[in-house]
Amino acid sequence: MAQPTMTDERAGGALQPAAASTNAHVRQRNLSTVLGILHHDGPHSRAELVRRTGLTRSTMTVLTAELMEMGLIRDGPARGGSGRVGRPGVLVEANPEVAAVAVHPESDAITVAVVGLGGGVLRRVRYDTPAPASARETVRVVRSIVDGMSADLERDHRIVGVGVAVPGLVRSRTGRVLLAPHLGWRDESIAEALSKSLGRYVIAANDASVGARGESVFGAGRGVRNIVFANGTSAGIGGGVIIGGEVLNGTEGFAGELGHTVVDRNGARCHCGRRGCLEAEVSLQRLLPHLARTHIDEDELDIALGLSRDPALLAEVSRQAELLSEALTDFVNLFSPDMVVLSGYLGNLLSVSRERLTDAVRVHPVGGETRSVRLERSKLRSSLMLVGAAELVFADRVLPVTG
Ligand SMILES: [Zn+2]
Structure with a gap:
């Protein structure tokens, strides 16, 4: 096999591994970009993805095949009535079977939802609390709601994690709630406690930041x-x-x-x-x-x-x-x-x-x-906190597309 011509001798033997790791990096970034478009902006044809990303047709064919193999995207609905000449575009879409559990504790209720990739709220349970629930009580309620859904979850979904929108000050790195005045919580390790109880990855953040994120990817922003x-x-x-x-x-x-x-x-x-x-x-x-x-x-x-x-x-x-x-x-x-x-x-x-x-x-x-x-x-109105909490999980666990 002919060696690639090297005009810079200093690159020496280090060129190939470096190039290989760059290729892996580019591939991962491209997978992430394509999945991000389908997740945030809905179904697209491969041709539309080519236009939006500037990648070649053949690269797009490989990328969509890879994402499909990973189960992150699937064939989408047929596009009818587009008025275009020729066969209707074949669409691909983010796979909503890949889902996150969203949790939103408020002073009068705890809401738990299943949100699919693509941002759709697939199931939602609101549990009214006569008084603000303590962190411990919240974990118990969420666990019992998730247990109640578990047969359906295992059959219909691949749950990638749990996102929590907390009305209070939340340490972004640890998901620890320093203070949630309207819930009466002070220094509560809500992410850790939920993770222990559910046996899943849990991420928590301030609810308004979560709302801002939800509205920016799926709503008015x-x-x-x-x-x-x-x-x-x-x-x-x-x-x-x-x-x-x-x-x-x-x-x-x-x-x-x-x-x-x-x-x-x-x-x-x-x-x-x-x-x-x-x-x-x-x-x-x-x-x-x-x-x-x-x-x-x-x-x-x-x-x-x-x-x-x-x-x-x-x-x-x-x-x-x-x-x-x-x-x-x-x-x-x-x-x-x-x-x-x-x-x-x-x-x-x-x-x-x-x-x-x-x-x-x-x-x-x-x-x-x-x-x-x-x-x-x-x-997004009443879905906002749920969609935003799920997005915490997707952004961290799915969109980077590793594997
Ligand atoms: Zn004030």
Whole structure:
């Protein structure tokens, strides 16, 4: 066999192993890119994958064959009625049998779901808790729900891990919860405890970061590189920031506590100890008395706000929208996002105060220049935390495509 010509003698014998490892690296990166496209953007024909990646047809044939052999993709639905001449494109898609278990503990419920590759929520169980469940109780409930599903899981799915979205401060490396005030958790090794109980890989993160990630890959922020995400729940406001396509973690994963931005120095006392934090002022709890309700879900609230002519309610909505708009302008100045996504209760406020809040992200007070920052309501709604928690697992265990 002829040796490859080497023009640089210094490369010597090291060239071949280095080249081999580069090839392995390129192959793995290509597999990961193709799987990522199918997982995040749905079924594609091989020709479309060639166009999107710039790889050759023959390389794509090899890559899709490999991913199929690994069981990560499968033949997709036939594309009908495309109006194209010739045979309809044969599609491939991410295999939803490859799935993650998503767990979302909240102050009034624990939700467990099975989410397939491709981002579809395949099963969902909500377990109502009259009071916030302790970490130990949460592990017990999740274990019993997963046990209840186990026959179906083993028959229909290949579970690659468990993702947990926790409303609190979570150490990104260990999945340890330092503090989840609305659950009453302090220093809980939730990922480790669940992993021990379920015998599976478990990853945990702050729920707003999880939401930001979910919305950026499957929701309103699809394909957007820089996103500020804020989520309002009955317990408070969480934030997540995505810069250059990556979730901003900060030290140990604690970045993005947007709810504790002070919007009124003389405002209500926040549980963090300060006064006038965004989450103490812009709050569903402060709206509920006007609606004569103790609890309301996002869809019901849309209707209630759309119908109400109660001046006291409208004044409170207006007050909160004003304070939220102040905070949004700060967020735009701090992070310079392409898009701001509001979910949960903040999504409700956006729908009734769109003009005012849109102005808040459009006007750039520094220099008075107008910027085109898009303001969107979350698209994934009640699936957001589940899809986002599953994505933690997919991003870590499946998309890198090893093997
Ligand atoms: Zn605070």
